Amino acid sequence: MRIHDIDPDNRPRERFLRSGKESLSPAELLALVLRSGTAGLNIIDTCNSLISEHGLERLAELSIQELQQTPGIGEAKAMQIAAIFELQRRLRFARNLNRKVQGARDVFEYMQGRVPDETKEHLFVLFMSTKNRILRHETITIGTLTASLIHPREIFKAAIRESAHSIILVHNHPSGDVQPSNADKQVTSILKKAGDLLQIELLDHVIVGNSDWFSFRDHSLL
Helix, strand or coil, X not given: CXXXXXXXXXXXXXXXXXXXXXXXXHHHHHHHHHCCCECCXXXXXXXXXXXXXXXXXXXXXXXXXXXXXXXXXXXXXXXXHHHHHHHHHHHHHHHHCCCECCCHHHHHHXXXXXXXXXXXXXXXXXXXXXXXXXXXXXXXXXXXXXXXXXCHHHHHHHHHHCCCCEEEEEEECCCCCCCCCHHHHHHHHHHHHHHHHHCCEEEEEEEECCCCEEECCCCCCC
């Protein structure tokens, strides 16, 4: 069935204008963006097929080539879908810019989507203002976190350059288990002492997983 064969009152565009975007299903919203289907397959059916096969959340992770495996999705439509999720990602980052941190949850939410390769361990430092707002963040190292690889000089040199009042360490555990290792505790202790000497406080060290986090401060380890 073509879009034009659907009762006008039930077409996505007309329902959007009449009842608002909330009245449309995810497939219908996506169909509004992609606009046209192919011979024998309307765009709503194509979008339903795409979402049924992969799930809405996973669409953001699919490559252009993977998206094109769904009948009716060519290169142009695959690029449109990828562009939607990239805009959404950038919007989330923009909203987090200069975010005030009131706890470890704020750090976890700030880091969502910012780890470039979650199969590897990354150590980040967040540079904080006097009002606990994030000035910016920087990747310090990639790989297993050990005291031999992390030198306070590298972290605090960047903090001084940014005129940071304090810092927060963040690193991810690819396994998803956010409990700190002995190496995590050792690194945190070294950097806490260095920060005290330089009067740049280490506010927290947050380990992030896929859906959870561990705060050294909340567990009285700082």
